[in-house]
Amino acid sequence: MKKNVLIIGAGGVGQVVAHKCAQHNRLLGDIHIASRNINKCLAIIDSIHEKGALQNRKGVLKAHRLDAMDTHATRELIEATGAQIVINVGHAFVNMSVLQACIETGAAYIDTAIHEDPTKICETPPWYANYEWKRKALCAEKGVTAILGCGFDPGVVNAYAALAVREYFDQVDSIDIIDINAGSHGKYFATNFNPEINFREFTGQVWSWQDGQWKSNKMFEVKRTDDLPVVGQQTAYLTGHDELHSLSQHLDVPNIRFWMGFGEHYINVFTVLRNLGLLSEKPVRLDNGQEVVPLQLVKAVLPDPASLAPSYVGKTCIGNIVKGTKDGKPREVFVYNVADHVEAYAEVGSQGISYTAGIPAAAAAILIAQGVWDVRKMVNVEELPYQPFINLMNDIGLPTQIRENGEDALVSFSDEALAAAA
Structure with missing residues (x-):
């Protein structure tokens, strides 16, 4: 051990x-x-x-x-x-x-x-x-x-994908990973984790796994709206993300996509920063000869994500909408978690x-x-x-919760199931 x-x-x-x-x-x-x-x-x-x-x-x-x-x-x-x-x-x-x-x-x-x-x-x-x-x-x-x-994503959603494929379906046609933060931090503009990594995810091509191959889109080109547990109606955008790269290789599922929720204000500020070249990872030379990486400069002037915690309110909802067939009939489930910003701060200060x-x-x-x-x-x-x-x-x-046909239930496993999985 x-x-x-x-x-x-x-x-x-x-x-x-x-x-x-x-x-x-x-x-x-x-x-x-x-x-x-x-x-x-x-x-x-x-x-x-x-x-x-x-x-x-x-x-x-x-x-x-x-x-x-x-x-x-x-x-x-x-x-x-x-x-x-x-x-x-x-x-x-x-x-x-x-x-x-x-x-x-x-x-x-x-x-x-x-x-x-x-x-x-x-x-x-x-x-x-x-x-x-x-x-x-x-x-x-x-x-x-x-x-x-x-x-969580990647990570927990990978486990959710494996759970659905192995226990809820005979055949899976699609896995749509939905990441919604329905909380508010009260700042004019901030990112929820390292700004440099956050922006890098969204400045290039959007890669998704569709019909058993990689497909490229532009950021904010494709969106969807879902009625989700606790957080209600939410709009999310097709985004490239880490877990697609392993799930596409390890699970026999032809369509695996990642969708992230963004508000209009975030999209507007992001678009201005990108169009001005302030999200570039390439250094630029100032008049005084000093070199600066625009993306690192933006990171330096934005709030530290850790500093957002005391004022954060609201909830997150992250999970997988999985569609396929079971016993010859169409089936759809949503495996998900809801977390609360205020409760998280009270317990661990984040x-x-x-x-x-x-x-x-x-x-x-x-x-x-x-x-x-x-x-x-x-x-x-x-x-x-x-x-x-x-x-x-x-x-x-x-x-972990699962929603099917409008009914929600906790996902948990018996000692016998744990022993069988060992």
Whole structure:
């Protein structure tokens, strides 16, 4: 059984992961938090103590300064802390360096998004094959557990897709992943997570999996409106997203799409920034000779996503609309979670978007520590048993519901089902 956790990243998601790991530190052991800005790590530790979140009050909880782009420094920190589980919730640019450090030390690796090259936006699919999947054979050879994309989307929605394909349908025709944030932070304009990563998702081509092949659209070109549980009528736009790249390869489903909700104000501001060239990742030279990356400048002037939490109100609704046939008849289900911004802040000091991304990563660490997900190879979430994952999230803050024919029910699994999945 593995124990001792190193969390890389001290933003809003890192705060949620740290709180949830602290709540389970009798199982997980020592908890270490690392970032380039050690003060952010110390602030998270203070918040854990303030809320009395440490299950074992005498447990180790330490902060470290780390440039996670430096594989050697990351490896040294893993070895110095004795961490056997590394949760990478840092910038998507550091995935490959942290993964390599885990391969070299034997520590289990968890992340929440695909690696990104700072100089490239919206690369040709499938992104995992461009980066992480190139280390699959090495992980298997070294017996290193590497769980990719274990946030909510990607992550939980991958588990929902596997659940639907394997238990609710004989044949699945389409999976539409819907991500709605019906909350309000009260700011003129802000992003719910790292602005640089957020904008990069939406400035290039939109790739979706349709009729068994990749199709390209423009951002905000295609939209849909759905009547969803709790949040009601919501409009979402076809968007490229991480989970499409693994689900399209692992599930025999011809149509897999991702839709994200945007308000008109967000779209208008985004469009102005893009048209002015302020979302470019390419450096520009000022009159004084200084070089500036416009996208990084915009990031610097926008509110820190973590600062939005105290004033955030409203709810999120994220899930999969799945259509296909069962016993020769058409069937449609919506597997989903609803999270509350105010409740998330009260528990862990973060807003709901961070809460939904952080809990699954902490759940993966718990399942690795228990041996349930310690698979000693590289996998995406849909390749793992979803039953213990969904049950655990029900217990620690993200309950899964299913809607069919207007009726909602909790999704949970019996001890017999868990044993069968093991």
